[in-house]
Amino acid sequence: MTLQTLTDYTLHAPWMPRLAFTPKTSASRGDTLVVIFLRGAADVLNLVVPHGEDAYYALRPTLGIPRPDDPKSKLRTLDLDGFFGFHPALQNLLDAWNEKQLAIIHACGAPDESRSHFKAMELMERGVDDAKGPATGWIGRHLATLDTGNASPLRAVGVGEMPQRSLSGTVPVSALRSIADFHLNGDERAVAQMRSALDTLYSGNDPFSVLGQETLGILDILQKLDPTSNRPLSTLQYPLSDFGLALQQVAMLIKADVGLEVAAVDLGGWDTHFAQGSTEGLMANLIRDLGDGLAAFHAEMRDHMNRLTIVTMSEFGRRAAENGSLGTDHGHGSLMMLMGGNVRGGQVHGTWPGLGSAQLVGPGDLAVTTDYRDVLSEILVKRLNNPALADIFPNYQARGLDVLK
Amino acid sequence: MNLSRRDFLKLTGLVAASTALASCAPANRLLAPLANVAWPALAAADFLALNQLTFGPNAEERVRFSQIGLAAWIEEQLAPDAIDDFGCELRLRNLGTLGMSASDLFDVSDQIFDNVDRLKVPQELRQATLLRQVYSRRQLFEVMTEFWSDHFNISTEKGDCYYLKTVDDREVIRRNALGSFRDLVWASAHSPAMLVYLDNQANTKGAPNENYARELMELHTLGVEAGYSQQDVMELARCLTGWTVKEHFWRGQFTFDEKVHDLGAKRVLGLEIVEAGQAEAERVIERLAEHPAAARFVSTKLARRFLADDPPAEIIGKAAQTFEQTHGDIRAILRVILLDGLDPKGFQKPLGSVPSKYKRPNNFIASALRALNAETDGGDAVQEYLLRLGHVPFNWPTPDGYPDRAQAWQGNLMPRWQFAFALAQNEMKGTQVELPKLMDTIGARTFEESADQITSLLLGSSLGTSARDELLAALRSAGADETESLRIFTAGILASPAFQWR
Numbered sequence: 001m002t003l004q005t006l007t008d009y010t011l012h013a014p015w016m017p018r019l020a021f022t023p024k025t026s027a028s029r030g031d032t033l034v035v036i037f038l039r040g041a042a043d044v045l046n047l048v049v050p051h052g053e054d055a056y057y058a059l060r061p062t063l064g065i066p067r068p069d070d071p072k073s074k075l076r077t078l079d080l081d082g083f084f085g086f087h088p089a090l091q092n093l094l095d096a097w098n099e100k101q102l103a104i105i106h107a108c109g110a111p112d113e114s115r116s117h118f119k120a121m122e123l124m125e126r127g128v129d130d131a132k133g134p135a136t137g138w139i140g141r142h143l144a145t146l147d148t149g150n151a152s153p154l155r156a157v158g159v160g161e162m163p164q165r166s167l168s169g170t171v172p173v174s175a176l177r178s179i180a181d182f183h184l185n186g187d188e189r190a191v192a193q194m195r196s197a198l199d200t201l202y203s204g205n206d207p208f209s210v211l212g213q214e215t216l217g218i219l220d221i222l223q224k225l226d227p228t229s230n231r232p233l234s235t236l237q238y239p240l241s242d243f244g245l246a247l248q249q250v251a252m253l254i255k256a257d258v259g260l261e262v263a264a265v266d267l268g269g270w271d272t273h274f275a276q277g278s279t280e281g282l283m284a285n286l287i288r289d290l291g292d293g294l295a296a297f298h299a300e301m302r303d304h305m306n307r308l309t310i311v312t313m314s315e316f317g318r319r320a321a322e323n324g325s326l327g328t329d330h331g332h333g334s335l336m337m338l339m340g341g342n343v344r345g346g347q348v349h350g351t352w353p354g355l356g357s358a359q360l361v362g363p364g365d366l367a368v369t370t371d372y373r374d375v376l377s378e379i380l381v382k383r384l385n386n387p388a389l390a391d392i393f394p395n396y397q398a399r400g401l402d403v404l405k
Numbered sequence: 406m407n408l409s410r411r412d413f414l415k416l417t418g419l420v421a422a423s424t425a426l427a428s429c430a431p432a433n434r435l436l437a438p439l440a441n442v443a444w445p446a447l448a449a450a451d452f453l454a455l456n457q458l459t460f461g462p463n464a465e466e467r468v469r470f471s472q473i474g475l476a477a478w479i480e481e482q483l484a485p486d487a488i489d490d491f492g493c494e495l496r497l498r499n500l501g502t503l504g505m506s507a508s509d510l511f512d513v514s515d516q517i518f519d520n521v522d523r524l525k526v527p528q529e530l531r532q533a534t535l536l537r538q539v540y541s542r543r544q545l546f547e548v549m550t551e552f553w554s555d556h557f558n559i560s561t562e563k564g565d566c567y568y569l570k571t572v573d574d575r576e577v578i579r580r581n582a583l584g585s586f587r588d589l590v591w592a593s594a595h596s597p598a599m600l601v602y603l604d605n606q607a608n609t610k611g612a613p614n615e616n617y618a619r620e621l622m623e624l625h626t627l628g629v630e631a632g633y634s635q636q637d638v639m640e641l642a643r644c645l646t647g648w649t650v651k652e653h654f655w656r657g658q659f660t661f662d663e664k665v666h667d668l669g670a671k672r673v674l675g676l677e678i679v680e681a682g683q684a685e686a687e688r689v690i691e692r693l694a695e696h697p698a699a700a701r702f703v704s705t706k707l708a709r710r711f712l713a714d715d716p717p718a719e720i721i722g723k724a725a726q727t728f729e730q731t732h733g734d735i736r737a738i739l740r741v742i743l744l745d746g747l748d749p750k751g752f753q754k755p756l757g758s759v760p761s762k763y764k765r766p767n768n769f770i771a772s773a774l775r776a777l778n779a780e781t782d783g784g785d786a787v788q789e790y791l792l793r794l795g796h797v798p799f800n801w802p803t804p805d806g807y808p809d810r811a812q813a814w815q816g817n818l819m820p821r822w823q824f825a826f827a828l829a830q831n832e833m834k835g836t837q838v839e840l841p842k843l844m845d846t847i848g849a850r851t852f853e854e855s856a857d858q859i860t861s862l863l864l865g866s867s868l869g870t871s872a873r874d875e876l877l878a879a880l881r882s883a884g885a886d887e888t889e890s891l892r893i894f895t896a897g898i899l900a901s902p903a904f905q906w907r
Contacts, residue, residue: 040803115619115638116629118805161795162808163816175817177793182819184826190893193883194826197897200879208815208902215818268802273616274604324612325604330619363635 027385029148031309031340032254033262034247035139035166037125038290038314040271041117043328044335045320045355045366046278047090047287048104048348052083055355059321059364063278063328075279080104084348088279089288092236092295100345101298101305103403105375107333107350109316109368115330117271120315125165127373127393138392139262140169142380145388152259153217159246164264172211174218179249182222221258236299239292243267247297254304261384267293270314273327294339305341309383309404311375312337317366320355333366336375342383342405349403374399441778441846444862445471452865453760454747456907457711458482459544461764461772464862466544475748482545483583483736493540500529502571507597507657510568526568527561527799534574534798535783535791538771549582549735551767552710554799555806556703557593557625559602561799565650569598569657570799586703586733587694590625594690595659597650603804606649608642609665618642620804626693628702637674643667644678644686700728704738706809712746713761714810720745760906763811766794768907769821773828773899774836776862778843782835793820818905825899829892840891852887853877856894863898 049065050056057064066073068085077085078094084106086093096102111129112120123129127138134141143156158164158175167173176182184191195216202212238244246265253260269286276283294310301308313336318328333353338345353359353367361367377398380386382405389398444464447455455462455470458479462470470478481488497503502510502525514526534551541547557578561567573596581589593599600606603617618641623629647666651658661683671678671685676692678685693699704724708716724741731737764772770790774781781787791797794817801807808814827833829840840855843862849855856877857867867873876897880890898904 114629115635116623117803118623119629158816161793161817162813165812167816168812173816174819175795181793184823186826186830186832189883190826190830190889193880193890193893194822194896194900196879196883197876197893198822198900200876201897201901204902208905211815212818212902215822219819271616271803273614274607323614324609325607325614327604327607327614329615363639 024145024388024391025386026147026149029150029261030384030386031307031342032260032304033379033384034250034308034310035164035262035264036290036294036310036312037121037164037166037264037266038270038312039117039121039266039268040314041120041316041318041330042270042286042314042334043272043276043283043318044106044314044333045317046276046283047087048080048106048335049077049085049087050083050106050352050355051077051079051085053355055357056320059355061322062326063276063322065279073279081348083352086291087284087287089284090291093291093298096295096298096339097346101339101341101343103338103343103345104348105336105338105350105370105401105403106348107353107366107369108313108336108372108375109332109334109370110372111368112316113332113362115316115332115362117315117330122165124313124315124372127166127376127396129395133394136169137164137166138376139164139166139264140171140173141392142384142386142388143167143171143173143262144169145391146384146386148261148385150259150261152221153214154221154253154258154260156262157253157260157264159249159263159265160242164266167262167264172207172214174211174215176218176249178245179222179225179252183219225252225256225258236292236296238296239289241289241293243289243293244296247293251297251300254301254308272318273323273329274325276327294337298339308340309342309379310337310339311379313372320360320364320366329363331365332361333368334372336372338375338379338403340383340404344403344405349401370401371396371399374401375403378402378404441842442468443847444468446861446866447471449865451475453907456760456772457747457762458548458743459775460538460547460768461775461907463775463778465542476744479545479740479743482543483739485543485546485583488543490542493537493542496536496540497533500533502526502529503533503575505571507569507572508655510571511565511656514568523567526571530561530571530574531788531798532783535767535771535787536781538767539774539779539781539783545739546582548710549739550579552707553578553582553589555801555809556706557589557599558801558804558806559598559799560802562802564601565657566598566602569596569601569650572596572657573598574799581735583735583739586699586728586735587691589735590621590690590694591687593625594621594648594686597657597659600648600650600659605645608646608648610646610667613639613642613646613667615639615642618645621690622693624804624806626699626702627696628698631696631698631702633674640671640673640678641686641689643671644673644689648683648686695729695732697725697729700725700733703733704728704742707738708742708746709809711742714812716746760903762907763814764905764907765807765809765814766791766796766821767798769794769905770824772907773825773863773904777828777838777840777895779828780837784835786834787836790820790824793823818900821905822900825896829896829899840895841888844891852891855891859891859895860898863895864901864903 046065051067065087066076068077068079070076075088079085110124112123125137126133156167156173158167158173161175161177163173163175184194202209238248250263267290272283314334316332317334318331323329351369353369373393373396377389378401442464444467447467454475510526514523537547559566559570561570577592577596581592603620604614605617608614615638619638622633647662649660649662651660668680673689705721708721724738727741728738831837844855847858849858856873860868880893
């Protein structure tokens with residue numbers, strides 16, 4: 001056995017397909033993009049409530065969020081535009097909305113009708129219509145097609161324990177759970193020896209060695225950061241949750257100016273078949289986690305908002321009618337939120353398909369009137385300076401939405 | 406004093422637990438130290454095969470394997486009851502909740518010390534899982550137990566699953582891990598933990614809940630591409646109305662509640678289901694468990710576990726055929742996959758000696774502990790690394806189970822390096838390796854010999870002289886004496902690219 005066989009995993013790492021195309025565009029770095037995936041199919045009808053639709057209340061006699069002017073309820077929809085309103089747990093997000101740095105694109109989604117979480121998430125993260133498309137992720141292809149002159153190992157991170165599928169591709173991407181934990185701990189000389197061993201072991205040119213080198217590079221960068229500094233000046237606190245922790249890591253990386261271009265963050269738990277609650281309960285807590293996290297991030301990053309775009313997505317929506325166990329089953333249409341200094345904010349965009357029985361699709365689901373790729377394409381072109389949409393979303397012709405400046 | 410039934414059970418549970426603890430102390434002393442066995446160097450293909458069949462081979466398995474060869478070793482492992490596993494069982498003896506009934510588990514975990522006790526049952530299950538992966542001599546059985554735990558994933562975070570999963574692990578997964586697929590699906594469908602996890606206890610007449618019905622077809626049997634429809638999901642959900650879990654008396658037992666069962670005929674996958682109460686869904690389950698799509702779906706996943714992320718189509722085809730012929734005999738299917746896939750003399754030689762699978766985090770951790778003959782309690786300190794690596798047992802939230810492809814796990818190297826560094830230096834509470842003793846066993850005298858033997862232990866055979874010297878030079882350049890260097894050398898091999906693959 002040679003050191004080569006010990007370290008060289010070129011042939012054995014099929015997870016990293018060879019670059020099928022070289023970067024096509026050189027451009028200056030655009031915004032930092034934060035992609036938040038609400039895993040489990042968020043019930044968007046209770047997130048951004050169509051309180052102007054009587055059908056909504058007919059479909060959801062117990063789960064419906066009371067109208068903004070409902071005198072019988074203390075907790076009720078927070079009106080946005082006379083027709084849509086926020087779930088009351090999104091209270092803290094109203095500042096961003098009122099400052100026109102937050103927009104909603106309602107009835108968004110993908111064409112896939114499997115109503116399978118796993119299939120829908122996979123297709124969406126790959127940015128493809130069916131299994132035949134490229135195995136890499138849409139963010140991975142974005143990174144591969146755009147040369148921003150940025151060699152930072154932190155060009156893209158997946159926050160958490162596993163890099164998201166959307167990030168996979170030819171540019172190695174690491175998962176980062178906590179900046180404070182990202183170091184080798186112990187006796188100084190032992191650490192130096194370990195470092196020396198790792199440098200030797202991961203010195204190859206194969207993708208796995210490159211991934212190791214990137215990890216070592218991140219270690220070097222993060223060692224210089226003090227995770228206890230940079231406390232937010234804002235009074236808004238991050239929720240004490242994995243999501244809150246994740247956004248704090250992203251904020252810290254952006255402020256430290258370490259070359260972060262894309263961060264992928266997950267918020268799971270949205271598969272609310274059972275007892276999801278209405279203004280309070282299981283789903284309200286998730287919504288509060290989301291809203292408070294985004295609001296704290298917005299408050300902390302106020303000075304950076306002109307160079308930041310945050311987008312949320314979910315694999316599909318849920319059935320318009322509540323089920324018999326105070327929950328909702330798998331549906332179709334979802335929504336996306338956009339936050340940032342260049343968002344056409346304070347508006348609900350998209351075409352509202354309605355909730356009448358003739359307007360619902362399949363077993364009674366919100367229709368999709370905007371493809372999620374339309375939103376992402378506009379971000380890529382306008383905010384990330386990447387025109388290579390044919391590579392990123394193959395066989396898809398994006399439709400202009402004008403949700404961003 | 407008047408004791409209620411529950412108080413009584415709490416007390417007996419506690420007494421049983423403390424008795425177990427007391428009687429276990431001398432047993433634990435008997436266990437330590439672990440016997441060190443000299444390990445033979447293995448041919449690359451043999452080391453690879455043994456890695457696929459275990460959570461990483463230890464010295465004892467290397468000896469056995471080199472004595473009897475692949476085919477006999479597999480046969481031996483396919484009959485786990487005939488393998489003496491007393492050493493592992495002793496280590497589990499103070500985990501008193503493993504053998505308890507659902508209602509006893511509820512009683513011992515409910516409110517004695519407020520919420521603290523809610524954590525006890527799943528913690529013991531996690532600890533037991535790691536201890537079995539590290540110490541059980543029934544390695545293939547443990548690999549299959551993990552495989553089915555992912556296939557029929559249940560998170561202990563969901564509702565009453567925090568105590569019901571212990572019963573599911575024992576009565577569904579472990580009881581059927583090498584039995585028939587039909588029995589496994591059947592048991593899982595009647596498992597209170599599964600019914601709670603996928604909301605079927607809320608699936609009632611006029612108010613259907615599709616969650617379990619969908620995943621029973623999509624994830625447990627047919628696979629998403631099998632061509633069933635939304636209508637099939639809704640009709641199977643109707644069949645499953647009333648499949649629920651008892652509360653109060655006989656808490657945590659399966660029950661069929663006729664009062665909430667949706668009457669009338671149903672039609673699932675073209676099958677006319679006449680009104681028959683509980684037997685309606687059971688008829689569908691029989692059909693699903695033997696469906697050709699299930700044969701293919703399960704064979705593909707099994708081949709992925711043992712051979713490669715994208716396993717050879719020929720082997721999948723042959724395994725699926727065997728599945729259909731044997732009505733889902735798991736042993737028979739495994740023989741096809743393992744002998745054809747791993748034996749260089751098999752009908753095809755897809756793998757040769759090249760590692761094809763990225764070790765999942767628990768595989769990485771268990772393989773390090775096993776190879777180095779570590780003494781571990783499987784407790785909090787080592788579980789913390791599973792947390793950082795995103796692989797705590799029974800903690801995957803969604804019903805698809807922990808992923809089994811390299812792509813999902815690559816890109817989180819740091820916690821692996823941290824584990825390697827802490828383990829080799831004995832800086833992990835509750836876990837110890839004794840490198841000097843290992844080196845005595847193998848008779849390594851010089852530092853170079855020791856380095857070669859460590860590499861052989863962890864990677865199957867020694868590094869070439871030049872590679873070893875290059876690595877040693879790197880360590881020396883950072884300045885160290887030899888004892889210290891051997892520890893870092895070991896940490897380096899554990900952290901190396903090669904050790905991440907199997």
